[in-house]
Amino acid sequence: MAGIVAWGSYIPRYRIKVEDIAAAHGGDAEQIKLGLGITEKSVPGIDEDTATIAVEAARRALKSSKLSPKEIGAVYIGSESHPYAVKPTGTIVGTAIGLSNDYTTADFEFACKAGTAAMQVAAAWARSGMADYVIAGGADTAQAAPGDPLEYTAAAGGAVFIIGEENVVAEINQTLSFTSDTPDFWRRKEQKYPGHGGAFTGEPAYYRHITEATKMLMKDVGTKPEDYDYAVFHQPNGKFPARVAKLLGFTEEQIAPGMVVRKIGNTYSGSSLLGLAAVLDIAKPGQRILLTSYGSGAGSDSFDLIVTGRIADRQTKSVESQINDKVYISYPKYLKNTGKLA
Amino acid sequence: MRKVAVIGLGQTRFGQLWERGLTSLSVEAGVKAVRDAGISQKDVEVLYGGTMSGGLFANQEHLASKIPDYSGFKNIPSVRVEAACASGGLALRQAYLDIASGEHDIAVAGGVEKMTDLGNYSVTKVLATAADTDSEGIFGATFPGLYAMMAKLHMHKYGTTEEQMAAVAVKNHKNAMTNKYAQFRKEITVRDVMESTLISDPIKLLDASPITDGGAAVVLASEEKARELSDTPVWIAGSGHATDSISLHDREDILTLKATVEAAKKAYEQAKLTPEDIQVAEVHDCFTIAELLALEDLGFVEKGSSGRFTEEGQTMVGGKIPVNTSGGLKAKGHPVGATGIAQAIEAVKQLRGEAGNSTGAEIALTHNVGGSGGTAVVHIFRR
Amino acid sequence: MAVPKIWRKIPEYYNLIGRQCPECKELYFPVRDVCKKCGCLEMTDYKFEGKGQIVTFTITRTPISDPEGENTEIPARDVPYAVAVIKLEEGPMLTAEIVDCNFEDIEIGKNVEVVFRKIMEHGAKGVIQYGYKFRLC
Incomplete structure (x- = not known):
């Protein structure tokens, strides 16, 4: 059965506090922190972008897997901040992790679920035997216009997974998707910042797609919420995933280990995948993980994962240590690092 | 010949x-x-x-x-x-x-x-092409940066101080007072140097030659x-020219400009002279640390002792070996391609007895460096 | 800078691929086509691990600002920034930026490891050049 063979994550070191963003726009920091369920977010260094984040995460995944680069047949990186509009991130990642030329790649884009979409394709490749191992994941230096409420959460980071049939540490028992044409959040060509429908991003968008996909998955594999040791939902802020978990019948204990959003914000395509990486960092053999992403536009990919006995070899608590290794920067510096002064 | x-x-x-x-x-x-x-x-x-x-x-x-x-x-x-x-x-x-x-x-x-x-930004970029653009310049090494790294190591290894480096600038500014062609004819103090803007730690604005x-x-x-x-x-009693790796990181010893050592050796041999015979010298002080390194590599002082030697006033007019009586690159100015010739002009003026800071010298040396030490040219002049 | 030149440097800049002399086994980084020691021209690729020590360094404060608008290249760095000469574990030395650290923590002799970063944007419309920088470890 296809599954996760190894994972790697990357969170830039820089953080900005909600207070410092609020001060720039006259917001009430305490109210915002309470409303969004976050206190600070990660910010890329001035020399970091989706490609560098994906490379660092992929290098860590490859190193952890102990695989030879020759065994990787495809690279699929999902993001909504690929450095180029035309020219793949995947070739940069493939080259920087030492792949030769005998692999395929294409970039994925589906708002915040581009990374899980890439993982589904990777699983299909592995299952079909088209490749022994595939690198798939999500990374973003999330865009948000200055002053937009999104600015409090739009963060930087990513997680990359090696998917294969052999040496699996977490089997992908099932994955499926729920998709509709729902314009809740978008960015037009050549626009720097996304637009969104405000409250419309809630019920008809985030909640509907995550609940439907998750229910479909559980029905398909015959599970109930209590069958899972961990559940990870897309994390646009600290509130939405907590509420959707409750609506679906999951507990705070099940979602807490994967709720990285509270500490680093919403890393868009990296968001639910960093949550998954954090869970894999601590999961035990035999444990069951539910993962449901959400991408505006809109769709959710849901995964039923079962941890195998090999997991301990790969666990470095990397997500936790990266969350804790941080340096705070000012709002002007944040504007500079994210290219908003250019 | x-x-x-x-x-x-x-x-x-x-x-x-x-x-x-x-x-x-x-x-x-x-x-x-x-x-x-x-x-x-x-x-x-x-x-x-x-x-x-x-x-x-x-x-x-x-x-x-x-x-x-x-x-x-x-x-x-x-x-x-x-x-x-x-x-x-x-x-x-x-x-x-x-x-x-x-x-x-x-x-x-x-x-x-x-x-x-x-x-200024473009000038810095053009000057950086005198270092290896592929392995130094692109990674952020500017010219002040490269010399700053030499200064940092000299301080670390030999205990050279920022004040000792500043003494080079103070002396050269004083010397330039009598040079009517000089860019700066204004005396400065060690304190002025120490309080000037930091460009590339430990090099400050007044440690650097101007544009x-x-x-x-x-x-x-x-x-x-x-x-x-x-x-x-x-x-022209002696003429020596030598090269070394263009990159600082490829040198055998970061604190020795091998090109200077080799070029000087050839010039001394041709002139049948030793460093002790040199009575006045114009050396390549693009940064104050560069003058200190030159004193060592030309054989005027032991490796590592140039800071103290300068602080003692031994390179001032009236000292053991007056250096950069024209004001040097630091105060006279450093139009890079013209510098080597301007040094020769000062040397000839010293020997003709026409220099502003006349030393009465009969033997003079000039020392011109390209990049961070990729090229060095040394000439010895006699009356 | 010309695109072919950027492309040509990818192995060296992305993955620290330098050279080894097959005759005398001497290692080189940055890339050289001829062995400095024995003159051999048939050099082979050699991948360096990316671990090393700081030999010397500086914090550069020269502003990256171009009010005259003479340059399109935008270095991916902020001012001040740290640059060091680094001695790789395998022997050769290179020059690179030290990122993600407090400048007070940088010292001669400290250990560093390679990271993958943006080096330069060749104008807002041009290509993005990636390569090596280092961080304390």
């Missing part, structure tokens, strides 16, 4: 010369040198001109054609010489070799740089011609 003498000197004012272009600076220096030699343009048989980057600084290459034409040196062979900041010193050496070989009897060796047509426009030229002649034309010929 025939004996060669310097018989004419010419230079422009050094500074921010907004109204002057590259060609105009070259022509003024060259023609002044010809007049000083008591000859006319038609007597000049060959031209060697040093410029680091006419192309990047002033968008003009093929200076080997343009400069002789505009100078009135009709149809003569002319060579543009490039070795970054050592272009001038190297032009002098090539002209020297030409005459010494017997090919020509009278040559002009010139140097020029027009730097202020560009903004300068200027031209300089000398006329060289064979022994026969020199004795015929000049009452005060100054002989």
Whole structure:
């Protein structure tokens, strides 16, 4: 059965506090922190972008897997901040992790679920035997216009997974998707910042797609919420995933280990995948993980994962240590690092 | 090899010369040198001109054609010489070799740089092409940065202090007071240096030579011609030139400019002199640390002791070996391609007894460096 | 800078691929086509691990600002920034930026490891050049 063979994550070191963003726009920091369920977010260094984040995460995944680069047949990186509009991130990642030329790649884009979409394709490749191992994941230096409420959460980071049939540490028992044409959040060509429908991003968008996909998955594999040791939902802020978990019948204990959003914000395509990486960092053999992403536009990919006995070899608590290794920067510096002064 | 003498000197004012272009600076220096030699343009048989980057600084290459034409040196062979900041010193050496070989009897060796047509950021970028652009410049190593890394290591290894480096700048500014061509004629204190803006830790603004426009030229002649034309010929007793890795990180020892050591060795051998015989020297002080390293690599002091030697005043006029009596690159200014020639002009003036800070010297040395030490040219002059 | 030149440097800049002399086994980084020691021209690729020590360093404060608008290249760095000469574990030395650290923590002799970063944007419309920088470890 296809599954996760190894994972790697990357969170830039820089953080900005909600207070410092609020001060720039006259917001009430305490109210915002309470409303969004976050206190600070990660910010890329001035020399970091989706490609560098994906490379660092992929290098860590490859190193952890102990695989030879020759065994990787495809690279699929999902993001909504690929450095180029035309020219793949995947070739940069493939080259920087030492792949030769005998692999395929294409970039994925589906708002915040581009990374899980890439993982589904990777699983299909592995299952079909088209490749022994595939690198798939999500990374973003999330865009948000200055002053937009999104600015409090739009963060930087990513997680990359090696998917294969052999040496699996977490089997992908099932994955499926729920998709509709729902314009809740978008960015037009050549626009720097996304637009969104405000409250419309809630019920008809985030909640509907995550609940439907998750229910479909559980029905398909015959599970109930209590069958899972961990559940990870897309994390646009600290509130939405907590509420959707409750609506679906999951507990705070099940979602807490994967709720990285509270500490680093919403890393868009990296968001639910960093949550998954954090869970894999601590999961035990035999444990069951539910993962449901959400991408505006809109769709959710849901995964039923079962941890195998090999997991301990790969666990470095990397997500936790990266969350804790941080340096705070000012709002002007944040504007500079994210290219908003250019 | 025939004996060669310097018989004419010419230079422009050094500074921010907004109204002057590259060609105009070259022509003024060259023609002044010809007049000083008591000859006319038609007597000049060959031209060697040093410029680091006419192309990047002033968008003009093929200076080997343009400069002789505009100078009135009709149809003569002319060579543009490039070795970054050592272009001038190297032009002098090539002209020297030409005459010494017997090919020509009278040559002009010139140097020029027009730097202020560009903004500071661009100038820094152009200067960085004197380091390895592929492995140094692109990764953020600027020229101040490279010398700062040498300074940092010198401090770490030998206990050299920032005040000792500042003493170089203080001395050179004092020396420039009597040089009417100098960019800065203003005395400064160690405190001024220490409190000046940090550019590249530990190098501060007043540790650094400025961005300068200027031209300089000398006329060289064979022994026969020199004795015929000049009452005060100054002989080139030794000429040495050596190279080293362009990159600081590829050097055997980051604190030794091997190119300087080798070039000096050749010049001393040819002149049958030792460092102790040198009575006055113009050395390449693009940054204060560079003068300290030069004192060591030229053999004036032991490795590591240049800071104390300078602090004691041994390189001031009246000290054991006066260094950079012209004001050096630091205060006289550093139009990179012209610097090597301007150094020779000061050396000749010292030996002619015409220098502003006269030392009465009979033997003088000049030391011109390209990049962070990729090229060095050393000349020894005698009365 | 020309695109072919950027492309040509990818192995060296992305993955620290230098050279080894097959005759005398001497290692080189940055890339050299001829062995400095024995003159051999048939050099082979050699991948360096990316671990090393700081030999010397500086914090550069020269502003990256171009009010004249003469340059399109935008270095991916902020001012001040740290640059060091680094001695790789395998022997050769290189020059690189030290990122993600407090400048007070940088010292001669400290250990560093390679990271993958943006080096330069060749104008807002041009290509993005990636390569090596280092961080304390």
